[in-house]
Amino acid sequence: MEQLRQVGEAIGGVNALLAHAYALAFHAVAAVERTADAVEDTITASRPLSGNQKLVSRGEKFELGFFRSAGGHLKKWYIAIWYNKVSIQTASRSVVWSSNVPNVTSSNVDSSEANTVAVLLNMGNLALSPASNSSHVLWQSFNHLTDTLLPNMKIGWNKVTGERARLVSWRNQYDPSPGTFSVEMDSNDSSQYIFLWNNSRPYLTDGKYDPSTGAFSGIPEMTPIRNSIYAFQYVDNNEEAYFMVTVKNDNILFRLTIDVSSQAKSTVWVADRNKWMLFFLQPKDKCVVYSMCGSFSRCTENAIPSCSCLQGFHEQSPSNRISGNYAEGCTRNVGLHCHSNSSAPKARKDKFYVMNNVRLPDWSLNLQDNLDGSGDTIFIRLAVSELPNSKTKKWRVVSIIIGGFILLVCGVITCICFLRKRTMKAIIPIAVDGHLTTLKYSDLQLITKSFSEKLGSGSFGSVFKGALPDKTVVAVKKLEGFRQGEKQVRAEMSTIRTIHHINLVRLLGFCSHGAQRLLVCEHMQNGSLDRHLFVNNAGALSWSRRYQIAIGISKGLPYLHERCRDCIIHCDIKPDNILLDASFVPKVADFGLAKLLGRDFSRVLTSMRGTIGYLAPEWISGMAITSKADVFSYGMLLFEIISQRRNAEQGEQGANMFFPVLAAKKLLEDDVQTLLDPESVDVIDLEELGRACKDSN
Helix, strand or coil, X not given: CHHHHHHHHHCCCCCHHHHHHHHHHHHHHHHCCCCCCCCCCEECCCCCCCCCCCEECCCCCEEEEEEECCCCCCCCEEEEXXXXXXXXCCHHHHEEEECCCCCCXXXXXXXXXXXXEEEECCCCCEEEEECXXXXXXXXXXXXXXXXXXXXXXXXXXXXXXXXXXXXXXXXXXXXXXXXXXXXXXXXXXXXXXXXXXXXXXXXXXXXXXXXXXXEECCCHHHCCCCCCCEEEEEEECCCEEEEEEEECCCCCCEEEEECCCCCEEEEEEECCCCEEEEEEEECCCHHHCCCCCCCCEEECCCCCCCEEECCCEEECCHHHHHCCCCXXXXXXXXXXXXXXXCCCCHHHCXXXXXXXXXXXXEECCCEECEEECCCEEEEEEEEHHHCCCHHHHHXXXXXXXXXXXXXXXXXXXXXXXXXXXXXXXXXXXXXXXXXXXXXXXXXXXXXXXXXXXXXXXXXXEEEEEEECCCCCEXXXXXXXXXXXXXXXXXXXXXXXXXXXXXXXXXXXXXXXXXXXXXXXXXXXXXXXXXXXXXXXXXXXXXXXXXXXXXXXXXXXXXXXHHHCCCCCCCCCCCHHHEEECCCCCEEECCCCHHHHCCCCCCCCCCCCCCCCCCCCHHHHHCCCCCCHHHHHHHHHXXXXXXXXXCCEEECCCCCEEEHHHHHHHHHHCCCHHHHCCHHHHCCCCHHHHHHHHHHHC
8 A cells, every 4th residue: 555655656747537437446456456458548537547557558558557766766767758669778768758747737737527537649749638528638648858859749848837947857767857958949949859858958959950950050960851750840939839749650769868877879679679769869978078087076078977086086976977967066074184284293284186187167166067088187186095105106107117117028929929829829730641741850840849758768769759730749760870861761651651550650740841750640648668567666667557568569560570561670679768758558660761761682781780689690690681580679678578677787796698598597407486576476477488488480
């Protein structure tokens, strides 16, 4: 019932006949439960309107009902008219009329008129007329404007009665009660309109109306273009002068609104985009409006929010500012000590704060109309406690300098990283199947960070770690001892590039730089086999894993000997040249490099380049080197895999021990067990191992 009381107060200003009709509606709420929305466009004494019902215009363009303001501590009820099919987040933004107009009573209404009806027309006008004569309008909402001008509404003045129709902004975005800004016809010149602050001080004019253009000189955007959806009419005769908007299609939703920001906005609803499209805006810069931000504030165009308090002041009503009403301005944080004598403590005296780059304000009692960015300087008297500390200023300057230096350093580092990244992207992709990719030496320097991380070295050269632009890790090998020309080397590399086997290290690219030759190969995460075989038991390979490694090597070597276009003899099979990937899958490395180093297998070599402990007898006897040399080296490697000790090592007495000789001796003594590592003893059948060794011998 409290809500009904508020609604009753909301319509108290309407003429007695209209109030009587709504009173009947409220009494009907208590007596009749009508929860369904009304579909009628008419109110009568026998068909009242309850609080949860609405009138809908015959064309379903507008609705009338009860609207409750959302702002402020005191939330009031209003009779309101709004667009029926405009779907936006807040109902207040679609309201076109509300019962917020003072003195809404019309002296032309006869309260004794019987059988009066109220009809919501499809143009948004609520009209009261006798039931017997609908053309005789007793009262209509179009004569009592709020903040919105609809098509066919008149804004002007009656020269006979002196009554004026004006647009008045809302108090804020949520409260439809009369606000600070208004638009009305100029009383001194009926051919133009003026914008008023607080209904007293003009802050803008739209210029004289030009019949030839159909627009006001101060708002050229109003000029209708060809096939325009709207047109403006200006009428000035002996009885009245007014301005009116018409639309060519009644389905178009057009409105001209005086906003809480002081600006007049002409908008059209675009249903496809679910938004209001702006036609013109006046004034374009709201900071030119007098006291737009209230006292002791500054206005900054294009800022959000546009109003802020001066140094030493705070918002007088923060809640109003949130809702878009800045008129109350700001107030001092600390009062002035105007009457302090010279003996007063220094801390209590007032000083002046220098505010640069502003427009000089209007000044009578309080500072108003301060605009940022106009180039003038003003001195504001403040309490000493409200002035920025000089030490703070110095630290602020120092902080800015240090911060700027840090940003500069960060910018330089960012540029370097960007250039490095761009250079990395410029590197030719090297994973091209079937073709050898040639890389620049500068590219290899870049991906290896100038060969800074060395992975190891061997008889063919040193190996360095690198990373491609896509983060793929690679191994870059610098070859040593080359005598062939670049053409021959490139031909041999092209052959090696075509070799693909799971147990062979893949060649990815090649570089020839002067006398230097470099290879780019896939990187093996677990390094070479020797790093795992010849270590303490804590890091030793399990027997099953060593078995799989031996099997994998035995698959890779036959592929080189028999499956390639040309037979490739490795010539240096040893644990150092067996690499292990992340899953400990073995891959033979450095295959095919022996021939590149100048070894002619059709004749006796005068210099050996093998590794002691793995050399086949052919190297010593001078016989031609065949694939059997790799088989012998593989056998020597098997001894090391099984025993986890090197074939050639120094004994306790300082003498060199050769493991194959020791193995033959232990075999004759039937003591094979001592040749095995402790872990293998439990998983190997010693008798079967002995028989196998004797049979092979």
